Amino acid sequence: MTHSSGTDPTMGEMVIVGSMALDSVKTPFGAVDRVAGGAAVYAAMAASVLAPPRVVGVIGDDFPDETLATLRERGVDLSGVERVPGGKSFYWSGVYDYSLGERDSLVTELNVFADWRPVLPEAYRSSRYCFLANIQPQVQLSVLDQLQDTCFVMCDTMNYWIEHEREALDQVLSRVDLALLNDAEVRQLADTPNLAQAADAVLEMGPKWVVIKKGEYGAALVARDEYFSIPSYPLPNVVDPTGAGDSFAGGMIGLLARHDDCCSRELRRAVAFGTVIASACVEDFSLGGLERLGNGELRRRYDELREIVRFEAMEWEGLV
Ligand code: AMP
Numbered sequence: 001m002t003h004s005s006g007t008d009p010t011m012g013e014m015v016i017v018g019s020m021a022l023d024s025v026k027t028p029f030g031a032v033d034r035v036a037g038g039a040a041v042y043a044a045m046a047a048s049v050l051a052p053p054r055v056v057g058v059i060g061d062d063f064p065d066e067t068l069a070t071l072r073e074r075g076v077d078l079s080g081v082e083r084v085p086g087g088k089s090f091y092w093s094g095v096y097d098y099s100l101g102e103r104d105s106l107v108t109e110l111n112v113f114a115d116w117r118p119v120l121p122e123a124y125r126s127s128r129y130c131f132l133a134n135i136q137p138q139v140q141l142s143v144l145d146q147l148q149d150t151c152f153v154m155c156d157t158m159n160y161w162i163e164h165e166r167e168a169l170d171q172v173l174s175r176v177d178l179a180l181l182n183d184a185e186v187r188q189l190a191d192t193p194n195l196a197q198a199a200d201a202v203l204e205m206g207p208k209w210v211v212i213k214k215g216e217y218g219a220a221l222v223a224r225d226e227y228f229s230i231p232s233y234p235l236p237n238v239v240d241p242t243g244a245g246d247s248f249a250g251g252m253i254g255l256l257a258r259h260d261d262c263c264s265r266e267l268r269r270a271v272a273f274g275t276v277i278a279s280a281c282v283e284d285f286s287l288g289g290l291e292r293l294g295n296g297e298l299r300r301r302y303d304e305l306r307e308i309v310r311f312e313a314m315e316w317e318g319l320v
Contacts, residue, residue, distance in 0.1 A: 011051045012151070012260035014253050015124050016043045017143050018133025018246070019113060020057040020081065024093040025285060027100060029239045035286035036067040038090060039133035039156070042243035045290040046250030046277045047131075048074035049298065050258040053250070054124050056080035056143070058116045060087035070291065080121050087112040100241050101215055120146045129257040131249050132176070134158045137168035144175050152262040154178040154253055155207075156245065162188050174206035177262070180249055182213045200224075211252075211271060213245055221271050228268050230309060233279035233301050240285045244278040247290060251277035276301045 021038030025031065040057045047053040052075035059081060071078060088111040096103045118139060125148050132140045132155040140155060147153070153176045161169050162185060173179055179202055187193055190201035195212065199222040202210045212220045216238075218231040251274035256262050279301060280293040 012128035012257045013054065013126070014047065014051060014129035014131070014257035015054045015056060015080070015120070015127040015147075016040050016047065016131045016133065016250065016253065017056040017118060017140075018043065018131075018135055018156075019090050019092075020055075020059050020063060021090040021092050022062065023091075023242060023286070024107075025096075025240055025242050026094075027096040027240050028098055030285065032240075032285040034062075034091070036064050037092070037243060037286060039135075039243075039246040039249075041067065041071070041287070042246035042281065042290070043131055043133055043250030043253070044071055044076045045074070045287055046247040046274075046281070047254030047257070048076050049251070049277065049293075049295075050254035050273075052077060053254065053257075054080055054121075054127060056118045056120060056124065058082045058084060058090075058112045058118075060084055060089040060112045063089045067287070070287070080118070080124055082116070082118075084112045094242065096241065100238055103241070118143055118146075126150075128152065128260065129253050129262075130154070131253040132156065132172070133246060133249065134161075137161050137165045137172045140172045141168060141175075144172070152177045152256060154180055154249060156180045156249060157185065159185060159188060170205060173202070176207050178209040178211060178267075179205075179207045180211045180213065180245070180252075182215070182245065186210065186212050195220075209267060213248065215241070215244075219248070219271055219275060221267055223264070226264060228271065230272055230275055230305070233276055233305055234308075235279055235283065238282045239289075241282050242285075243281050243287075247281040248274035248278040250274075272302065272305060276305060 018040035019038035022034045023037035024033045044053045054077040090113040091109040093107040094103045130153045134156040155176045186198045190198035210222045220229040252270040255270040255273045280289040283289040
């Protein structure tokens with residue numbers, strides 16, 4: 001295996017492609033208007049804890065400079081981010097129910113995202129790890145066409161693409177190593193209510209691994225001959241779930257890139273790490289929780305999660 005990271009020769013390089021957005025979000029605990037968000041932004045913030053990600057995205061004049069500065073300070077490479085002069089950034093607005101388990105998208109304005117065809121800077125093309133966040137599957141395909149020597153690609157998607165762009169999405173799934181989906185998306189893709197059967201059906205579509213995100217109930221990692229499941233980190237105070245899935249993905253790809261390894265042991269660790277970093281995301285609106293998260297707290301939560309899933313072997317002798 002060859003390693004070629006600028007700072008640490010043991011790191012594999014990673015590229016993250018996706019939305020960079022302004023979000024307006026309302027939850028039972030408050031509301032924010034036009035704050036920084038977007039799948040690539042959440043994922044890059046999370047991944048940057050582990051290794052410096054390269055981001056591919058598009059923004060307008062209105063995207064906050066402070067957010068770009070924060071990302072740069074954390075080592076994120078933004079040379080793949082296109083700023084369209086006079087353009088407006090992707091805008092999304094959503095409202096959550098009382099349990100924070102369901103959300104309605106109120107507004108989705110594509111703006112500069114609409115005609116965007118990402119061109120990866122030459123230096124990005126040999127990135128060994130890639131996260132294709134939720135975007136039009138045709139755009140995901142065009143990124144896949146530009147990558148060389150990539151050893152591990154993870155993709156996300158959403159119900160809209162499953163319904164409206166199935167052919168292109170099937171092509172994406174046939175070319176990625178891991179599909180990261182929530183439980184409803186797995187059922188929708190496979191057209192079956194049973195999650196175990198649905199995950200098997202998604203594996204038949206191409207990826208070697210499927211990660212099923214179940215919100216507050218945790219996540220499962222599934223392969224043909226492997227199943228791993230982990231609860232979410234228990235939190236007394238959840239404020240806004242926006243970006244949890246993308247932070248989870250960023251944590252996963254960051255860990256794989258940091259160790260330059262995508263074996264099953266490492267993937268389990270990546271799912272646990274993703275779970276922990278997502279817990280920080282949901283404690284505040286926008287990027288507040290991820291920005292505040294320190295190394296000590298991250299470590300404490302990771303160790304606590306390990307304790308939570310530990311249990312003793314059963315003593316079977318003497319049972320009827
Ligand atoms: P998550 O909560 O992990 O599903 O991600 C929420 C983020 O995804 C928000 O910051 C939004 O800006 C972004 N988002 C919402 N809808 C879309 C979409 N159709 N395409 C790309 N990004 C989106």
